[in-house]
Amino acid sequence: MTLQDTRFSPRAVVDFWIEAGPQKWFKKDAAFDAQFKARFLAAHEAAARGALDGWAADAQGALALLLLLDQFPRNVFRNDPRTYATDGKAIAIARQAVDAGLDKQIDDPGLRAFFYLPFMHSESLADQERSVVLCEHAGPENLRFAKHHRDIVARFGRFPHRNALLGRESTPQEQQFLSEGGFSG
Numbered sequence: 803m804t805l806q807d808t809r810f811s812p813r814a815v816v817d818f819w820i821e822a823g824p825q826k827w828f829k830k831d832a833a834f835d836a837q838f839k840a841r842f843l844a845a846h847e848a849a850a851r852g853a854l855d856g857w858a859a860d861a862q863g864a865l866a867l868l869l870l871l872d873q874f875p876r877n878v879f880r881n882d883p884r885t886y887a888t889d890g891k892a893i894a895i896a897r898q899a900v901d902a903g904l905d906k907q908i909d910d911p912g913l914r915a916f917f918y919l920p921f922m923h924s925e926s927l928a929d930q931e932r933s934v935v936l937c938e939h940a941g942p943e944n945l946r947f948a949k950h951h952r953d954i955v956a957r958f959g960r961f962p963h964r965n966a967l968l969g970r971e972s973t974p975q976e977q978q979f980l981s982e983g984g985f986s987g
Contacts, residue, residue, distance in 0.1 A: 810845050812857050812866035816913075818842070819869050824912055827873070830880070839878040846874045850888050861907035864899040865916060868892055872920045883967055889923055896920035900936065915940045922951045925960045954985055961985070 818841060819827070826834045848854050849870040857863030871892035879885045896917055899905060905917035918940055921933035930952035937948035954961060962976035963985060972980070 810848075812860075812863040815842060815845065815866035815869055816862055819873075820913070835877045835880070838874060842870060842874060843878070846870045846878070846888075850891065852891075858895050858898060861899075861904040864895060864904045865908060865913060867895050868899070868916050868920060871895065872923060873916065881967065883969075886923075886964065886968065889920065892920040893924050893926075893929060905936075911941060915944050918944070918948070922948050925955055927952070927955050927959075930955045950985065 818838070822834060822838075845854070849857075849867055854867060854870075857867050871888040875885050875888055879887075896919075899917055905914050908914040908917070915937070918933055918936040921929045921936060924930065924933075930948075933948045934945070934952050937944040940948075951961075958973075958976055958979070960970075962972055962980055964970070965972045965976065
C-alpha cells in the first residue's frame with residue numbers, strides 16, 4: 803500500500819469509522835479490531851512516523867489522524883504497551899486541531915468527540931481539565947466520562963490501570979483503587 807493508494811486517505815479512514823458506527827467504537831470486538839488492523843495498520847505506522855502530518859491541515863485529515871493515533875492502538879494493541887505509544891502525537895494533533903477550530907467543522911457531534919478523546923486519554927491534569935471543558939458541549943455521556951478520567955488523574959497523577967502494562971509500580975493507594983473495581987480502561 804502506498805501513500806497515494808485511495809485506501810490510504812483521510813476519507814477512507816473516516817468512512818471506515820462512520821460505517822462501523824458507535825456500536826463498534828467503544829466495545830471489545832476481536833473481529834472489528836482485526837478488520838481495523840488489516841485495513842489501516844500501514845496507515846497507523848505512517849501516522850506514527852509523522853509521514854501523514856500534512857493531513858492535520860484540515861478537519862477531515864485531523865480526524866483521520868486522531869482515529870489512527872488514538873483509537874486504532876486502543877483497538878488493535880489491547881493489552882500491549884503500544885496501546886499508548888502514539889498518545890503524545892495524538893494529543894499534539896488534537897491541541898493543534900482544536901486551537902484551529904477544526905473540531906467545529908465536523909458536524910456530527912459523535913465524530914467531533916474524537917478530537918477530545920486524546921485530552922481524556924492524557925495523564926496530564928491540564929489536558930484532563932481541558933477535556934472537561936471541551937466535553938461540556940459534546941453531550942452528557944462524554945462529559946461524565948471526561949470528569950471521571952479527570953478525577954482519576956487528579957487523584958493519582960496517572961491512570962493506575964496502565965501501570966502493569968507499562969511496567970510501572972503501583973502505589974498502595976492505586977492498588978486499593980484497582981482492587982475495589984476502580985476504572986480499568
